Amino acid sequence: MNELEIGLLGGLSVRRAGKPVKLPASRKARAMLVFLLLTGKPQHRERLCDLFWEGPDDPRGALRSAIWKLRRLLNDPEAERIVADREWVRFEPVAVNIDYTSLTERAQRDEALAGEEFADVRAALDQPLLAGLDLPDHPEYQAWLAAMRDEAETLRARLLPDLGARAGMPLDRPGQLHLARQKIGFAGARDGTRIAWARIGTGPPLLKAANWLNHLELDWDSEVWSPLFQELARDHCLIRYDERGNGMSDWEVDNLGFDAFVTDLEGVVKQSGVERFPLLGISQGAAVAIEYAARNPDRVSHLILWGGYASGWRVDDDSVEARAEREALITLVANGWGRDDSSYRNLFSRALIPGATEAERTAFDEFQRKTVSPANAARFLETFADIDVRHRLSAITCPTLVMHARGDQRVPVAKGAELASRISGAEFVTLPTDNHLLLGREHSSELFVAHVRQFLSDEAGPA
Secondary structure (H helix, E strand, C coil): CCEEEEEEEEEEEEEEEEEEECCCCCHHHCCCHHHHHHHHHEEEEEHHHHHHHCCCCCHHHHHHHHHHHHHHCCCEEEEECCEECCCCCEEECCEEEEEEHHHHHHHHHCCCHHHHHHHHHHEEEEEEECCCCCCCCCHHHHHHHHHHHHHHHHHHHHHHHHHHHHHCCCCCHHHHHHHHHHHEEEECCCCCCCEEEEEEECCCCCEEEECCCCCCCCCHHHCCCCHHHHHHHCCCCEECCEEEEEECCCCCCCCCCHHHHHHHHHHHHHHHHCEEEEEEEECHHHHHHHHHHCCCCCCCEEEEEEEECCCCCCCCCCCCHHHHHHHHHHHHHHHHHCCCCCCCHHHHHHHHHCCHHHHHCCCHHHHHHHHCCCCHHHHHHHHHHEEHHHHHHHHCCCCCCEEEEECCCCCHHHHHHHHHHHHHHHHEEEECCCCCCCCCCCCCHHHHHHHHHHHHHHCCCCC
């Protein structure tokens, strides 16, 4: 009999005999699975319909479809785990190991842990419970999910101080402390798309435009994003959001065009209530920030751009060979992004963070897989290729700081120089790194934050 390993900390994952099981794309089906897992008792079909599929459509049909998909994935000939009859549905934990349940049992047994075992337990508890399984339009389920996350925090508080005293290891993990204080909301876009946004920290506002692959919760476990956001939130109320099509925002959207990215930013600004603020744009998020600042000069006090570009590769006069290579890459992403083999995603991690260790790249590969679907990853690349805000650069009137990695392999430093040269009064700074996305442990990350702080503390803008 094949044992299932089910992970609930850091997002839902299932492995059979050590190999990942591809779960249903439907977030409601996955949410129903964890509800059955954690309640541990039979649930009436009507109850499940009310929780997950209440509406004018066919809730019972949607429930039947979800049950069928889960039974096909999780049941074995020797182990019927998803059990359903005409009235009831339940999960039978036959040959199943659930990370959260195991840790709860350890807390009840008051086991003494140290060394690598302690590190493993702490790493598990540092992960947010059921990340990515929020259903904001289903208040009863959301209330249950909030209660479960509170329970997870209680478990962490119960285990880690005691374990830390035994092992003599530090307890505080700033990323998780910030996550506990992060306030997540949802803004409705013009076309009805739900955009997830968050604020964290105190002080004057700093708003970050979305860029390639973010996740409001999982970012806090990333060696790329967590250190940067922690530092920025020390001085500011940091406001950020997940781009449509990825992260905690709606994935199933018709429009992934550049103008939709800009209007989504406008919607987040309106929802947040901030009037005037510095705006940070990273990578293709720089173009979104530029367009927003050009449209709303009275709202943006300072513009900060890192690793940005004004025009995508289809707009530039690239060679035929280079264009063909990039077009082929989009096809590879569409067909290979979601595979267990990370080789396709690794193409990006090696270009984005060439200075990373193998472990850091592996973690970033997995982060990318959880954050976007294969189809949307390819659609994003299509949109980025056609970006062109060169005609908007002369419209930027606020103080602007343009920074770029000297050895950037994804967006050459010449692209950053072009931005700075065509924005009136812009300051241009290069940092000694090859990484398009900065790693928190590298010195250039510290330099980046130092430049931002100095730039924003100078009310007159750059010299």
